[in-house]
Amino acid sequence: MVFCDSSSVVKTIGSTTPGYNETLHQIIETISSLKSSGTQTTLIWIPSHVGIHGNEVADRLAQTECTKPSGAKANHKLSPSEKMSIIKNDWRNDHLLYLKSCQKASIQAMSRTGLTKCFHHRERAITVCLHRLRTGHIYLNSFNHRVDKDADSSFREGCEAIENIKHILIDCPKTESHRRKIRQLLATHNIELSINSLLGLNMALDTTIQCKIRDTLAKFLTKTNLVNIV
Template sequence: MGFIETEILNAVKALKLDGTPTTFIWIRGHFNIYGNTIADTLAKQAILLPRRELCEFPASDLNRWFKVQQMKGWDNFHSNYHAGFKYKIMFPQPSSNPWFARMPSHPKTFYRVMSRLRSGHCATKTYLLRIGRVESGMCNVCLEDEDAEHMILVCPIHRNKRRLLFEKIEEFIPRPFNLELILVTELEAVYDAVVTFIVDSEIKL
């Protein structure tokens, strides 16, 4: 719908709200009718005006535009963020692809373990307590809350194998480590080291 049509419809709506009825009738063109001559003159003048496209469209058509603008804004924020490396990887650039799309050719254990860690749905005591499967969320070894971070980074029963894990990931992540920092890196080498540690330590997630 062009500018003229939009203006006509807006005028009709305004008249209708004012209680004034509007009737459209056909008038023979170029027949020395005063009003028609004026309309014809104005129409010719309108051709010289800058073109304006006004049309109504559903709000859903803007979804893609908003998404693109949001991604651009986030990329700009991330690229110009003033803090150091640690905070950069805590606010990673968003991706339209799932994390595992960038890490092909791994066994199912890899994807299962990392998906559970990323979602927080691990068979830890704190999670099982939350869903009513156990009566206590405490670790049997050190009597602290047994969540995924405790099992991977804290519990002394896995101390020896954890030392090897830290040696592998400190090349990519600054100390001190925490589970959130490890997960948001989405680095294949880091994820490989975590899964290897969990499997070798026989941690059940």
């Protein structure tokens, strides 16, 4: 008679499709071998370790081993899916470390590979616009001036200020009326109006707030037609 506190393990051992875990297959083969020799094996699931002295001792030993490893190890072979999971996880960590060699804020803000929720919008044009703003690869006059020194770097709507990301998102008085809702949202959550906060690069903010800021900024970019300029 074997007691186990994992209902999923008990169900898997009794299943006709136990998967690819080698340890589980070894257990199933052992049970089958015992049955052939006339020994019946009974698996009993118990909810947690409570009330079973042996299990409580095993639980304490496991906790002690986690905090103060003795060096004793059980040599259990990993299943192909477990090996693949470890390989993929190692690759993601190495790839993220490689990406972080780039000092751009949009890269440094990444905590993992893959899509970042607040970086994307349901409208593709907005997503592209936000990506350009985060990377600095923009069709603004300040960027054009870097390519062509004869190009005018001032704001195309008549401001004498240089047309850069900070000016169009934060400083330009001509779009201040459309910026009001952004200021109100940030003030409500006591967030400073900055490029990083607007573009999802302030990692101190949780995802919900970042998505609200993204959606409010998207409306601003649409109403000011900046989505078609950037």
